[in-house]
Every structure is written in C-alpha cells, then in structure tokens.
Amino acid sequence: MSGDSPDIVRDTLAGTYVLGTMEQDERAAFEARLAVDPDLRGAVAEWQRRLAPLSALVEPQQPPPELWQRIAAATVAARPAAEPHIADFAAARLKAQVRRWRLASAGFGMALAASLAAIALFAPAYFEARRDSGRYVGIVNTGGAMPALVVSVDTRRGELRIRPLGLKAEPGRSHELWAVRGNAAPVSLGLVDSAGQRGLGALPLAALADPQLVLAVSLEPAGGSPTGQPTGPVVFTGKLIRQD
Amino acid sequence: VTERTVESLLEAAALQDAAAFRSLYDLAVPKLLGIASRIVRRRDLAEEVIQDVFVKIWTGTARFDRTLGSGLAYLAALTRNRALDQVRRKTEVSAEERPEMQDLSDNLPTPEAIAEDRSELRAVLACLQRLPAGQRQAIAAAYLDGATGAEIAARLAVPLGTVKTWLSRGLAALRECMGR
Numbered sequence: 001m002s003g004d005s006p007d008i009v010r011d012t013l014a015g016t017y018v019l020g021t022m023e024q025d026e027r028a029a030f031e032a033r034l035a036v037d038p039d040l041r042g043a044v045a046e047w048q049r050r051l052a053p054l055s056a057l058v059e060p061q062q063p064p065p066e067l068w069q070r071i072a073a074a075t076v077a078a079r080p081a082a083e084p085h086i087a088d089f090a091a092a093r094l095k096a097q098v099r100r101w102r103l104a105s106a107g108f109g110m111a112l113a114a115s116l117a118a119i120a121l122f123a124p125a126y127f128e129a130r131r132d133s134g135r136y137v138g139i140v141n142t143g144g145a146m147p148a149l150v151v152s153v154d155t156r157r158g159e160l161r162i163r164p165l166g167l168k169a170e171p172g173r174s175h176e177l178w179a180v181r182g183n184a185a186p187v188s189l190g191l192v193d194s195a196g197q198r199g200l201g202a203l204p205l206a207a208l209a210d211p212q213l214v215l216a217v218s219l220e221p222a223g224g225s226p227t228g229q230p231t232g233p234v235v236f237t238g239k240l241i242r243q244d
Numbered sequence: 245v246t247e248r249t250v251e252s253l254l255e256a257a258a259l260q261d262a263a264a265f266r267s268l269y270d271l272a273v274p275k276l277l278g279i280a281s282r283i284v285r286r287r288d289l290a291e292e293v294i295q296d297v298f299v300k301i302w303t304g305t306a307r308f309d310r311t312l313g314s315g316l317a318y319l320a321a322l323t324r325n326r327a328l329d330q331v332r333r334k335t336e337v338s339a340e341e342r343p344e345m346q347d348l349s350d351n352l353p354t355p356e357a358i359a360e361d362r363s364e365l366r367a368v369l370a371c372l373q374r375l376p377a378g379q380r381q382a383i384a385a386a387y388l389d390g391a392t393g394a395e396i397a398a399r400l401a402v403p404l405g406t407v408k409t410w411l412s413r414g415l416a417a418l419r420e421c422m423g424r
Contacts, residue, residue, distance in 0.1 A: 008416060015415035018321070019386035020328040021393045021408075027332075045312035045321075047415075050422055051387055052317035053364040057353070058282055058388065060274035067277075067291050068269060074295060075265075075302045211259070 014043035018051060148236045149192055151177065151215060153208055158200050162192045167217075167236075169193055176220045178230055179203050181213050191224055192217060214239060250315030254308040257301050265302055272316070276323045283327040283390030293326045328390055352384055371421035379414030382407055 016022055017030050034040050150163040167175060175193050178186035187203045207213055216237045218230040225231050248256075248264070250271065256264035273294060280290040300306035300322065308318050354373065355366040372380050378400060385391040385399070393411070397404045 011419060012412050012415050015419070016411060019383065019411065019415075020324065020332075020390055021386045021396075021411055023393075024332060042312070045309075048321040049313040049317050050368065050418070052314070052320050053362075053368050054384070054387055055275065055279055055316075055320045056362065056365050058275070058278040061277040061281055061290075063273050063277050063291070063294065067273070067294060068266075070291075071269070071295050071298045074299050 010040065011043050011046075014040060015047045018044060018047040149177075149217065149238070151189075151192075151238075153200070158205065159197055160189060160200055161197050162190075163195050164192055167192065170219060172222050173232070174220050174222050174224055175217050175235070176224050176230070178216045178218060179207060179213060180216055181207060181210055186216070186230055188225065188228065189215075250319070251308070251310055254301065254315045254318070255310075258304045258307065260302065265298075268301070269298060272319050275316075276319060279320060279323050280327045282388060283324065284330050289330055290327070293323060293330055296326050297322050324387075324390070331390055332392075352380065367422065368418075371418050374421060375414050375417055376410075378402070378406075379410045379417070382410045383414045383418070386411065 013030065017027065017034075020027075022030060034044065148165065148167045150165060152161045152163075153159070154161070162177070164175075174191045177189040177192045179189055180186045187201065187207075189201055189203065190198055214237055216230070216234045218225070218234045219232040220230070221232075248267065250268065253264045253268040253271065257268050276297065277290055277294055280293040281287060284290050284293060297306070297319070301308075306322055308315060312318070352369060352372060355369040358366050358369065360366070372383065375383070381400060382396050385396050386393075391399070393404050393407045397407045400407070
C-alpha cells in the first residue's frame with residue numbers, strides 16, 4: 001500500500017476528526033461531508049471503536065442526583081395532564097421518528113404503509129414512581145403539532161380511555177381504532193370520535209406489552225366497520241408505550 | 245432490568261422505554277462524566293454535556309447503530325464529541341480555565357500494567373507504545389484531554405505543523421498496527 005493513497009488520506013482525516021484536532025472550519029466542513037457520505041461515517045466509527053478502549057483510563061465520576069433530575073425534566077418537558085405540552089413535545093420529536101417508525105412497522109403491510117397519514121411514537125415518560133401502575137399511553141398523531149388522539153390504557157382496570165384532540169369528525173363516517181399485531185387480524189378498540197372510557201374488548205392484556213403492537217385509526221361507515229375488520233383508509237397510526 | 249447490554253438499553257431508550265433509559269444512565273454516566281470532565285475541565289460544563297447526550301439518546305436525535313460498534317464506544321464518542329464542541333466554542337475562556345492542560349497525558353500505562361482480561365485496552369496501548377513519543381503524546385492528549393493542535397504544540401514546544409504531521413503519522417501507524 002503506497003503511503004498516501006486516497007484511502008489512507010481519508011482514513012487519517014476520519015481519525016483526526018475523532019481526535020478532535022481539526023480546525024473549527026475544517027471540522028464543520030468534515031461534518032457536512034459526513035452527513036452525506038456513509039463510507040466516511042464508517043471510517044469515523046472505526047476510529048471511535050479503535051480508540052474507545054482508551055476511555056477506560058479515565059477516572060469515573062459519580063454524578064450528583066440533580067443531574068438525573070435535570071435530564072428527566074428536559075426529556076419529559078410536559079406531563080400527560082397537559083396536552084398542549086405533550087403536543088409540543090411530540091411534534092419536536094416527530095420528524096426524527098417518523099422514518100424509523102415506518103421501517104419498524106413495515107410488516108404491517110404495504111397497502112397500509114402507503115395510506116398512512118402520519119405516524120407518531122410517544123411516551124410521556126414518568127421517570128419516578130408509578131412503577132406499579134401498569135399504565136400505557138399512546139398518541140395517535142396527525143403529523144401536525146397537535147396529536148389526533150390520546151389513548152391511555154390502565155391494565156389494572158382493563159380500561160381504555162380515549163381523548164380525541166385534533167381529530168376532525170367526518171359527516172356520515174366514524175373513526176374506528178384498531179390494535180394491530182404483526183400479520184394477525186386487527187382487533188377493534190371501538191369508535192373514537194368522542195371522548196370516553198371502555199374495556200379492552202377482544203384485545204388480550206398481554207398484547208399491550210408487545211413492542212410490535214400498533215394502533216391505527218381507520219375511517220369507517222357511520223357506526224363502525226360492518227365486517228369487524230378495517231374497511232376504510234387508515235388515517236392515523238401510533239404506538240402504545242408503557243408508562244414507567 | 246437485569247443484565248441488559250448497553251446496546252439493548254440504548255435501543256430501548258431511543259424508543260422511549262423510560263426504565264431502560266434510567267438503567268442506561270446509571271450504568272454509563274459515571275464513566276461518561278469522567279470522560280467529559282477531563283475534556284471540558286469544569287464540572288458544570290461536563291454535566292451539561294451529559295445532559296445533552298442523554299436528551300439526544302432519548303429523542304432519537306442521536307441514533308445508535310449496532311453494526312458500527314459497541315454501545316459503550318458509541319456513548320463515549322457522543323460524549324467526547326459534545327465535550328469537544330463545548331470547549332471549542334468557549335475557546336476564549338478555556339485557556340484560563342484549563343490550567344491542567346499543562347499536564348497533558350504523556351504517561352500512558354504500559355499494556356503489561358493492565359489486567360489481562362482487558363485485551364482491547366492492552367492492544368491499543370501496545371500499538372501506541374510502538375509510536376515515537378511525540379506521536380503517542382499528541383494522540384493521547386487529543387483523545388483523553390481534548391487538547392487542540394495548538395495546545396499540544398505549546399505543551400511539547402514544537403510548531404503546530406509538526407503536531408499535525410505527528411498526528412497523521414501516528415494515526416496511520418496505529419491503524420496499521422491494530423489491523424483494521
């Protein structure tokens with residue numbers, strides 16, 4: 001291998017970036033390239049992997065308890081009691097997560113994926129306490145700032161609570177909520193045009209813990225699907241997350 | 245949460261698994277805080293770095309990819325990057341606030357001084373040991389202390405150009421030695 005092959009130059013550049021010894025403008029230019037060059041990202045990751053063991057030489061430091069509190073506050077930003085804040089929080093994260101979530105839900109079916117209006121993935125993140133509550137919350141999003149729907153589940157009571165937020169009523173049609181797991185037939189969780197509380201229907205409690213579980217809202221004839229399966233377009237989807 | 249790997253905790257945290265997020269924090273923060281403190285040299289700034297890193301993990305702004313390496317290497321890289329941003333942005337204060345910069349890392353332990361089961365660390369140290377002293381010191385100071393080229397040059401009393409050459413040559417030799 002010759003001393004200065006393009007490969008070596010590129011690799012050395014990646015190493016210099018990882019060390020952090022580039023000049024500021026050089027670093028910014030490199031990062032711009034990094035964003036569009038997967039091979040370069042690979043070279044950077046290699047250097048991170050090679051050098052990471054050196055971090056073992058650094059003395060660990062115990063964080064003060066306030067550090068966790070600050071992180072918890074920064075990540076929660078709002079509690080589920082305050083929907084507008086939830087909406088802000090969800091919206092901030094939406095863009096970053098839509099793509100990933102689409103991939104995760106690919107098994108859900110191409111036809112459905114093509115008809116998705118938007119996807120949201122959200123947990124209101126109670127960090128402290130509430131461990132025993134067995135509560136789940138899902139936000140079914142429209143992709144705008146306001147979630148379409150908030151669905152919360154209390155497993156101890158076997159109860160589902162629906163709060164429509166940005167959901168627009170369609171004359172002569174009903175919005176129906178479905179729980180979908182893999183390729184199994186969707187299970188109806190009832191109509192969601194108005195707020196209310198209900199049981200879990202045919203959905204087994206254990207299904208709530210399934211990370212593959214997806215919530216979807218389809219537009220059905222007034223009164224709900226006549227067949228027991230979604231017949232209209234899926235207009236929103238979301239994911240149910242356990243509240244810890 | 246029992247015996248979960250950093251990798252699985254990272255993935256779960258990015259999906260807003262709050263318990264996994266907390267476990268990841270407990271598991272990784274002492275080490276990460278050490279890494280950040282050594283670079284930014286101020287406790288409050290180091291804590292800011294950790295906060296930024298964890299918010300990025302939670303929001304999915306920073307995304308972990310298993311195929312690119314271990315979870316700990318990823319976390320260390322995120323932390324170093326953020327810490328470097330932090331000190332580079334505050335260059336006007338850092339010169340005064342980093343008196344310890346006088347004492348750059350130039351006394352790395354020998355691989356023999358490291359426990360045998362820490363083979364990865366031993367391997368890097370063995371390769372670093374084979375480098376000329378200047379190259380080794382420059383790389384260690386940059387990686388561990390977040391020193392800039394100029395800081396290394398001042399410390400080792402050589403021109404900046406020399407430091408840059410040392411870093412490039414040292415990296416090339418290190419890569420060769422570590423075999424990919």
